[in-house]
Amino acid sequence: RGRAPSGGAAGPPAGGPVARWRRGGCGRCWRRCGRAGACCHRPVTCTPTSSSSHPKSWQGTRYDQERLLRKSCTLYVGNLSFYTTEEQIHELFGKSGDIKKIIMGLDKVKKTACGFCFVEYYARGDAENAMRYINGTRLDDRIIRTDWDAGFKEGRQYGRGRSGGQVRDEYRQDYDAGRGGYGKTVQCQ
């Protein structure tokens, strides 16, 4: 089948034998398609790659995904410390407008914070301002990252790493005191 390239590349990867690539239904990864002809856009389930943050079995087409993102008032916030609280997030993200809801990301097993969250605003404009001015600033002395999210659904508050936390903490090689120390695979060694 061939491994899908990571992330949200704008176009299908170049090179390789003549093959057709199509966008996974999540809108982010590319799947090699057996068909000849132009890229197709049939809805497809896809397996998430380690670096992307889309949900596991998104049934929408690429267009739906992008439409949802364009209208979304919800942001995904990553690289938080495990100790960062909802209160801190509320204070920081409240600077760009009134917050409707914050959902803290949890370790699936331990049910404790595992370093990400969703912030939903009432107004799209407030979310845009957060993307402009709060993305890339510090919270608990860490540079946090925000990204548009298509909308919270039950179950998405849990990390999808095998040990219960986020996938990025499974394979991490470095020591990060704010995120449980070494990555899980390193810890198990």
Next chain:
Amino acid sequence: MSRRRHSDDSDDSDGQPHKRRRTSEPSEIEERLESLICRVGEKSNSSLESNLEGLAGVLEADLPNYKSKILRILCTVARLLPEKLTVYTTLVGLLNARNYNFGGEFVEAMIRQLKECLKVNMYNEAVHLVRFLSDLVNCHVIAAPSMVAMFENFVSVTQEEDVPQVRCDWYMFAFLSSLPWVGKELYEKKDAEMDRLLSQTESYLKRRQKIHVPMLQVWTADKPHPQEEYLDCLWSQIQKLKKDRWQERHILRPYLAFDSILCEALQHNLPPFTPPPHTEDSVYPMPRVIFRMFDYTDDPEGPVMPGSHSVERFVIEENLHCIIKSHWKERKTWPTSGCALILCLPLLQVIFAELFQLPSPPHIEVMYTTLLIELCKLQPGSLPQVLAQATEMLYMRLDTMNTTCVDRNSFTKNYCILSFDRSDCLTQDLEKPKPKFVREVLEKCMRLSYHQRIIDIVPASFSVLSPANPVCIYKYGDESNRSLPGYTVALCLTIAIKNKASNDEIFSILKDVPNPNQDDDDDEGFTFNPLKIEVFVQTLLHLAAKSFSHSFSALAKFHEVFKTLAESDEGKLHVLRVVYEVWKNHPQMIAVLVDKMIRTQIVDCAAVANWIFSSELAHDFTRFYIWEILHSTIRKMNKHVLKIHKELEETKARLARQHKRRDSDDDDRSSDREDGPLEEQIERLQEKVESAQSEQKNLFLVIFQRFIMLLTEHLVRCETGGIDVFTPWYKSCIERLQQIFLQHHQIIQQYMVTLENLLFTAELDHHILAVFQQFCALQA
């Protein structure tokens, strides 16, 4: 406009993923033209002059086919890219030299655009258009005498009767602010007329009233920098410019390089321009006060900062404001925009001027903090030190800073406060501005981190300024409190809630709570029972104290109980009181709970306003979080009114479309029956709008009434006690009142009659009446 398009889109991870349409040649060319025009003047390998010449050639060649598009693009850049004004006027000058007709059409298009802007109250953009037109005189596109004639019409607006002063102000500003660009040329050609205009200006400025000025000043003292009203300042700058024989050295003038070409061109005369008349819908810009915090003595090592009355100061600051306005939404462009290259002090002064502008900064506050951080990264050798110096300066002058600006200051100072020596605030009374400021900053720092961290950082001597540990206070928690009425019920409730009791079970437990207001009890059923409210709210909030989400879930789950208990006005007030009692150590929690309770209609806005002015909160009255809550409440009320209004307008539009369809269909089948549901909806919405507007008016009236009561009490007490009225509390209170007027002036204008006749009557103490008069003077 490609630039505007980018700022409207969000940061899509895919950029422009679905350019599905087949780009036909013409639209490709149009996009290319747009891009060429927008990019001229930016950093390039060739000189600006050669770029302009090249571009003029390209555009001239495309004129036969793309004239209207080119006209439209040029008009738009004139309006939206004022920081490149002279680049584009030169371009137009070159085009006019090559194609006289095009020059004429462009001037006509600009005049049309100017009239449109004035009609729809886009006064800030109109100023840029006027300036553009006046610079076209320098490029030999417009004849100087016709420009003078236009300015004569502007200045004659000051002779109009029964018009708001702000209208005359704008026309005066448009005239004066164009003079740095074109004063020399106009004076050379028409000195007698210009002298007359300038003397008319002087007499207008002398006779206009300035009652509104104190309301807009950031500093209440005139030392070290007086804060002048913006027209006065500009007038001084123009007078000095005239004295210097109109020599202006800062503005980039590319047209000078093309003088030989341009002076061969034929000029056009501006058509006679009559300022559109004043209407009911005209909304003119608010007056401003020029913020100053630096002068040339503050920058001994850097390039000399122009004096405050030099016209260079005006030009530089205008330019910076324009750059911020063009680039604020696009953080990626900040490094290459003018900001990164400009001198520290004027840049910082402009940023702070915008940040402290009353009533609100022109752009969202958080943008300025991020901007300052980015600028420090871009100029790491100079800006951080200057910023630190500025912070220190602002701290030193806190005593005379407007309270609202102090709040915004603390908002920014999160990033730099802790490295300074603040021991002077320890010796002062805690209510004074400096200790208060430090306390608020520490509280804000705590909100962004956690309590123990603040305790660890703050030296022991400062512990009196540290924020309280944000824990909840549960009065029924301790065994020693078991004698309190309602203690047993609280225990019952706790167990019931932990066992996932329903609303009905809660009601039945609460039924047994005695009512201390037994005498007031009648057959109404659910009457106001403060003890019931206390027991329920205390217990619930205590159980849900773990996080905001827990508390919100609790409010949602027991919404019915809340609504019932808080049905009456006293009930609502008491709920708020109990929330405060439980969470007085955690102001952030109080704020989010109040917000949620308003949104879920457990309490209403008027109840919150009454609660804020109640005696229980008197101790916290000057703390920032109280005003955070009040302003947030007013904002919610305003948004609510706007939302329903919009719904009404949309429904009306649907009805109108339906009528139009029917008229064009000419179908007898569809009758008024079809209109029925829509018309009903409109009627219902109309009622909703009226009720919302009435609630909004009531909210403001309550706020003003309570302010008056509080201030009057204070004034009477001071008078009888023979003490000075101007305590820190009084200053804070008066400035908060001013801020309410300023921030919501458009809405409050609607209530003028009621305010004059009911609240701000002549019997009121003159201190309080003065605020109202300042407000009236704002748009008078």
